[in-house]
Amino acid sequence: MRICFLGTSERVSYLQNHAKNGVHLDNMADFVGTAARPLSVESRCEELELAVWVIEQSIEAEKRGFDAIVTGCFSDPGVEAAREHVCIPVIGPGETALLTARMISHHFSILTPLPETIPLAREQVYRLGMHPFVASIRSLGASVAKIRDRDLETIDRLITLGRDCVDREGAEALVFGCASMSLLADEIAPKIGVPVVNSVLLSLRAAELLVRSGLTHSKKTFPVPIKSRACTATASNNDSVE
Structure with a gap:
C-alpha cells in the first residue's frame, strides 16, 4: 500500500x-x-x-x-x-477529526490557533453537520509558526485552554483545529483528562x-x-x- x-x-x-x-x-x-x-x-x-x-x-x-x-x-x-x-x-484531517470526535463523545470543543481561524473552523463544522455537537470553538491566540516552535509557554496555554473547555463548557473531547497542534495531542491529552483527537x-x-x-x-x-x-x-x- x-x-x-x-x-x-x-x-x-x-x-x-x-x-x-x-x-x-x-x-x-x-x-x-x-x-x-x-x-x-x-x-x-x-x-x-x-x-x-x-x-x-x-x-x-x-x-x-x-x-x-x-x-x-x-x-x-x-x-x-x-x-x-x-x-x-x-x-x-479536519473531516476525519470531527467525525471521530463525534463518535467518541457527545460534545467536543475545537481549539484553533488564532481568532481569525475561528470562522474557518465554524464553516467546516456546519458543512459537516457537526454544529449540534460542538461545545465551543476557542482560539489559542498563537500563530501556526509559534505552535510549531513547541515552546513551553504555548503548550501551557494550550493545556489551560483545554481544561477550561472541559470544566466550563462541558467538552468531553478536544479537537485541535490545526494539524500542527495535533502533533501535540499525545503529549497534552493526559494532562487534560479527556480524549484529544490527533487528526x-x-x-x-x-x-x-x-x-x-x-x-x-x-x-x-x-x-x-x-x-x-x-x-x-x-x-x-x-x-x-x-
Whole structure:
C-alpha cells in the first residue's frame, strides 16, 4: 500500500518518528512537501491557494500509482475538489477529526490557533453537520509558526485552554483545529483528562482502512467535472485516430 501525504517536512518527520498501531510507514513511499505554497493556512486566501496545489498533487499521485492521498491541513482545502478528479481515496484531517470526535463523545470543543481561524473552523463544522455537537470553538491566540516552535509557554496555554473547555463548557473531547497542534495531542491529552483527537495520525489510519476495505468516495457524490470529461474524450478519440 502506498499513501501520499501532502504536508510539511515537520509533519513528515513526526510521522516517521511516531506513527504506530496500524500505520505502516514503509508502505508510504513518498511524502510531498508544500514548497512554494503557504506553509500554514490562517485565511480563506491561503485556503484557496493551497486547494489548487492539493488538486494538482492528487492528480499526479494517482498517476504515480498511489493507493490513497492524505492532506496536511485541518481546514481540508481542495479535498472535495480533488475527489472529483481522482478515484483513489482523498482524506482530509479536519473531516476525519470531527467525525471521530463525534463518535467518541457527545460534545467536543475545537481549539484553533488564532481568532481569525475561528470562522474557518465554524464553516467546516456546519458543512459537516457537526454544529449540534460542538461545545465551543476557542482560539489559542498563537500563530501556526509559534505552535510549531513547541515552546513551553504555548503548550501551557494550550493545556489551560483545554481544561477550561472541559470544566466550563462541558467538552468531553478536544479537537485541535490545526494539524500542527495535533502533533501535540499525545503529549497534552493526559494532562487534560479527556480524549484529544490527533487528526494527522487518524487521517493516515483512515486512508489505510479505506484502501484495505476496498472503499473510496462515490462518483455520484464527487463526479468528474464535465470539462475534464470532455478533455479525456477528445484525447481518447485522437489516440484512436492515430
